Amino acid sequence: MGNFVARAEVDVRAPRRIVWNLLTSNGSHPEIMFGAEIESEWRLGSRIVWRGEWEGRTFEDHGRVLELDDREEPWRLVLTHFSPLTGQPDVPENYHGLHFELDETPEGTHVTLDQDNNPTREAAQHSQDNWAAMLAGVKAVAERQAAGANRP
Template identity: 50%
Template sequence: MTGYLATAEVDINAPADRVWSVLTDPAELKQLWFGADVATDWTVGSPITWTGEWEGKPFQDKGKILEVAPGRLLKFTHFSPLTGQPDAPENYHTLTYELSGSTHLTLTQDNNSTKDEATHAQGMWESLLANVKKAAEAQ
């Protein structure tokens, strides 16, 4: 991992398999990822895309699945053209979801170029994890 790290964490009162379902089910993901449609088969090496609209602009973010350990770990790259940066390896982030203990979920994002960028990402991921918690505890 390079640059500044953004980390968000939450304790969830639901079994790990329910949290895993929220993190990998396309219908659940649409709610978590700000209305974007998430497409992947969750196989290591497979592509992952997020297609949607942000502030009136259509977008398609992309990445690649790096690691999958059901109920424990999900790791993938993420690039958004909305950043205005070129689609180059140095502009991708790695997002890592780790489930541990009595369903403690941690999300980290690497490759933030400044502390402010990491702080902004952390706030966004804290919002996303709050939605994971809400969805997982609802059932």
């Protein structure tokens, strides 16, 4: 397909473990992935499914967990991702790779998300905008959880 990479980044004022657990857990949050319900066994090779509704249309995106490492720096999560809403055939060459890196910072966690296999700069920009919105949701939920964990 394409060689254009969409990159989204966010600084989260929450411990890296909270961000990691949020990215690697089942369930849904209205702020993340358009409120999609996420389901996976969270093991190498396991299937991951995102189910939800976007602009009045139901969707079921899917992929696989390719890397899941919270032992070495930076912590990495690598998934494949395919959305039938693209209208493209469900074949491997139409899948995107999602590469998450979580770096510990003095203020919390810096999250970088790269999505590969975008056919054009415009497609990469569209994906970047979507992933930036998703990471803004991760930031909101993680910071809320961190604030709750610090209350007596």
